[in-house]
Amino acid sequence: MGANGAGKSTTLLTIAGLLKPQKGAIYYQGRDITGLPAPFLVKEGIALVPEGRRVFSRLTVRENLELGAYLVKDKGEISARMEEVFERFPRLKERQRQLAGTLSGGEQQMLAIGRALMARPRLLLLDEPSMGLAPMLVREIFRIIQEINRQGTTILLVEQNAHMALQVAQRAYVLVTGRIVLEGSARELLKSEEIRRAYLGGQ
């Protein structure tokens, strides 16, 4: 969590290998992965659902999902994963031949998550998945995120919606101008005075 411009997206983009850090190091499963290129990190099990979804708008839903498994050679494996994604997001199955750019915002978010899941990540980075969605859809997306997490994928979630985020998360970190100023279990942070004042609109 953190205010606009705190460096949340920058952090995720750096972990995913799209930006190189000027200082510091990134460790993943005990290994230094600082500065490694994105394709390599995808192979290592890191997938990012970027801010603003960034689906391939002129490609079909199906092609978007296929590209999510770009590094997978086995065609059977790809279709098995696609079936799983379709099970999770039946809406995408109905719309698989549609151009991704013509999907609604919520559908695009589902596609962006589905596309990342096609890589079978061990670490899923989500950048503001609730942005611009109606409250009902936000709850739906959070339900799916929790489900993915329960099935064994580690999730690093960036959210403006602090209340929702703290309810589903185990640990939370608050970023201010690129630095972690507060961290702890989500439950603790939910109760913390500072957080209530700054993010939850409490008094």
Add this chain to the structure above:
Amino acid sequence: MAGFLQQLVNGLSLGSIYALVALGYTMVYGIIQLINFAHGDVLMVGAYVGFAAVVFLKLSIWWAFLLAMGCTALLGILIERVAYRPLRHRGAPRLAALITAIGVSLFLENSGLLLFRPEIRSYPPGLILNRPLSISLGGIDFTVTTFQVTILAVTGILLLFLQYIVYWTKTGKAMRAVADDADAARLMGIDVDKTISFTFALGSAFAAVAGVLLGLYYNAIDPLMGIMPGLKAFIAAVLGGIGLIPGAVLGGFSLGFLEALVSGYWSSRMRDPIVFLLLILILLFKPSGLLGKNQVEKV
């Protein structure tokens, strides 16, 4: 009516060639938003490789096509690697890349003048069957040559091949993904640089076919032969909608027809002025081209 149909048939040949060249422009533009002004000169190199293949290596014209395609594909990769990639990696402005493209174009033209000499060379006669066929369609008579049919067939085959690559193969999907959003493509594990190289190779190979066809069509090649067809194909790509593959084909054939009609009904001296006037008109009234959505693109 017969005369009109005859002009259309004539326009089909040059139109095919323009379409083949325009595809290279449009694919490269689609993926890195660069007007690769060296593209016409790649065509010239293709024409010379084809020439060398039939004259010095005594290969058949079909092997000449393949050899020209292979060599220019490598040349395209090399140009991208040496001239454009370093700029891209440094985040240079698009204008810098455009100026570099003009530099590469001049480099290729002058290397051609130096290596191949400024004289005009001719492909030896009889490489491709060129017999007139009289056709009668619903009472209208016109003539097609077997060479014109060959040009059309070669273009048709290449278009099908391209369609297959772009829409059905993994590399083609990667090409479209990079064109759509390069950073998102990286997140999928796509090697963006490799995909761009492939696009240059593909476009350059198509230009080589156009170069050999032009050499056969005009029976003359010279180191500056790529300039005009390069510009015309650029106009064709803009006409159809730059960045759009179907646009390049539509633009190429439209331009071929337009040229044939202007030459046939007016004067062949008016052909080029009309074509460039067309460019000005498109840029003024529909800069996104026939198939493009109207959003102004800055070059």
